[in-house]
Amino acid sequence: xxxxxxxxxxxxxxxxxxxxxxxxxxxxxxxxxxxxxxxxxxxxxxxxxxxxxxxxxxxxxxxxxxxxxxxxxxxxxxxxxxxxxxxxxxxxxxxxxxxxxxxxxxxxxxxxxxxxxxxxxxxxxxxxxxxxxxxxxxxxxxxxxxxxxxxxxxxxxxxxxxxxxxxxxxxxxxxxxxxxxxxxxxxxxxxxxxxxxxxxxxxxxxxxxxxxxxxxxxxxxxxxxxxxxxxxxxxxxxxxxxxxxxxxxxxxxxxxxxxxxxxxxxxxxxxxxxxxxxxxxxxxxxxxxxxxxxxxxxxxxxxxxxxxxxxxxxxxxxxxxxxxxxxxxxxxxxxxxxxxxxxxxxxxxxxxxxxxxxxxxxxxxxxxxxxxxxxxxxxxxxxxxxxxxxxxxxxxxxxxxxxxxxxxxxxxxxxxxxxxxxxxxxxxxxxxxxxxxxxxxxxxxxxxxxxxxxxxxxxxxxxxxxxxxxxxxxxxxxxxxxxxxxxxxxxxxxxx
Ligand code: D5M
Ligand code: FE
Ligand code: ZN
Numbered sequence: 001x002x003x004x005x006x007x008x009x010x011x012x013x014x015x016x017x018x019x020x021x022x023x024x025x026x027x028x029x030x031x032x033x034x035x036x037x038x039x040x041x042x043x044x045x046x047x048x049x050x051x052x053x054x055x056x057x058x059x060x061x062x063x064x065x066x067x068x069x070x071x072x073x074x075x076x077x078x079x080x081x082x083x084x085x086x087x088x089x090x091x092x093x094x095x096x097x098x099x100x101x102x103x104x105x106x107x108x109x110x111x112x113x114x115x116x117x118x119x120x121x122x123x124x125x126x127x128x129x130x131x132x133x134x135x136x137x138x139x140x141x142x143x144x145x146x147x148x149x150x151x152x153x154x155x156x157x158x159x160x161x162x163x164x165x166x167x168x169x170x171x172x173x174x175x176x177x178x179x180x181x182x183x184x185x186x187x188x189x190x191x192x193x194x195x196x197x198x199x200x201x202x203x204x205x206x207x208x209x210x211x212x213x214x215x216x217x218x219x220x221x222x223x224x225x226x227x228x229x230x231x232x233x234x235x236x237x238x239x240x241x242x243x244x245x246x247x248x249x250x251x252x253x254x255x256x257x258x259x260x261x262x263x264x265x266x267x268x269x270x271x272x273x274x275x276x277x278x279x280x281x282x283x284x285x286x287x288x289x290x291x292x293x294x295x296x297x298x299x300x301x302x303x304x305x306x307x308x309x310x311x312x313x314x315x316x317x318x319x320x321x322x323x324x325x326x327x328x329x330x331x332x333x334x335x336x337x338x339x340x341x342x343x344x345x346x347x348x349x350x351x352x353x354x355x356x357x358x359x360x361x362x363x364x365x366x367x368x369x370x371x372x373x374x375x376x377x378x379x380x381x382x383x384x385x386x387x388x389x390x391x392x393x394x395x396x397x398x399x400x401x402x403x404x405x406x407x408x409x410x411x412x413x414x415x416x417x418x419x420x421x422x423x424x425x426x427x428x429x430x431x432x433x434x435x436x437x438x439x440x441x442x443x444x445x446x447x448x449x450x451x452x453x454x455x456x457x458x459x460x461x462x463x464x465x466x467x468x469x470x471x472x473x474x475x476x477x478x479x480x481x482x483x484x485x486x487x488x489x490x491x492x493x494x495x496x
Contacts, residue, residue: 120196227367237280237437242305281327281375376436378408
């Protein structure tokens with residue numbers, strides 16, 4: 001013990017103070033972690049008072065007690081030997097997205113949509129059943145009644161009676177397609193405007209083809225990659241710091257849970273394996289995001305909201321790596337892909353090596369497991385305008401995006417897409433985990449080898465959500481085991 005104390009005494013001397021002999025004996029009674037907190041708080045307090053030279057027992061005790069009552073130290077730091085993930089090095093590999101290349105004024109969105117078509121055409125052609133697809137130009141030279149597969153972007157989708165009509169384009173021309181088989185129509189109704197698909201059709205007239213089958217780009221059914229280490233990621237989003245409806249109390253409960261403060265052994269065991277915290281956007285509530293938002297803010301400037309968010313993140317135990325992408329409430333451009341939250345708002349994040357700020361969307365390998373994180377603004381469009389979809393079940397909407405291999409297929413609805421030369425929203429690499437937020441409703445599902453997580457929120461229902469009849473799941477976090485891919489639902493409302 002006294003050997004360990006020596007390094008702390010050096011710290012005191014380097015700070016310009018002396019330790020009294022009785023304080024030396026007093027400190028020996030505590031584990032090193034506690035003694036260190038005591039000395040650090042005593043130095044901090046002594047620095048505020050230029051007359052003090054000697055740190056005695058009563059001064060140290062008073063400084064420590066003071067620190068314990070401050071909000072920034074509400075949480076007991078866990079004993080490091082209890083934390084399994086402390087012994088495992090972090091392993092984050094950044095997989096992109098590609099670098100942003102703005103489209104030129106002249107070509108505008110033409111380049112963007114060409115890139116989308118080409119990327120999805122190449123994904124579709126990797127499928128055995130879409131490989132022999134022909135171009136629209138080639139169809140024009142075929143006789144009527146020919147059966148063909150072809151790949152196109154859906155520019156229009158409309159129903160007439162029980163039939164569904166699609167207008168589709170490839171790089172040269174457009175065609176009309178008609179779906180009448182009820183099964184095919186049901187499948188076709190899930191197609192998102194501007195999505196790229198393959199259709200197996202019969203040439204009916206010179207302008208119209210009849211669709212027998214729709215082939216989505218989709219993902220292959222193969223086993224996902226697994227971590228060699230028994231570590232977990234906690235998945236959350238939509239914290240909305242600065243909102244009147246932000247549930248700071250639930251967030252502090254979460255920090256306590258991460259600090260192994262749960263009474264249940266199984267919870268402490270799970271918490272001890274958390275190595276990552278992944279926040280899929282809407283860290284703050286922002287300012288002026290919607291009309292009259294100012295009436296619903298507890299913190300009225302963006303920089304103070306981020307200051308508060310920084311304070312909360314600093315409370316997360318040190319051994320946990322934090323990954324943050326922006327959402328539509330954060331202080332970055334609204335069109336996606338969104339750049340990381342900028343330095344000017346959270347210098348401290350950029351200086352903390354364990355806090356990683358990335359773009360929305362962002363793809364990472366965590367211990368070899370491919371994780372795609374996206375805020376999910378496009379779910380507003382998918383869930384509100386696709387038959388059978390519902391805000392209450394966001395994971396079905398995420399599944400549609402995964403099958404479409406695109407994170408925001410529809411242009412011109414409520415999701416602004418940045419005019420760039422390349423479409424960086426195509427899901428080129430198949431994720432093992434797809435994590436989206438935005439809807440504020442927690443729901444998970446497995447689709448083929450991929451785990452889908454729609455994360456909850458730390459914001460209570462807002463008046464807007466009440467009008468929209470959206471009942472948020474506030475204070476629910478998903479814990480994803482990177483080794484077994486098992487999901488656990490942590491409901492902080494149940495945990496005292
Ligand atoms: O989104 C919070 C919730 O509000 C989420 O469930 C989506 C819903 N929302 C937000 N904007 C819209 C629009 N324009 N249409 C439909 N639903 C919407 P947040 O990003 O936190 O404000
Ligand atoms: Fe949100
Ligand atoms: Zn959002």
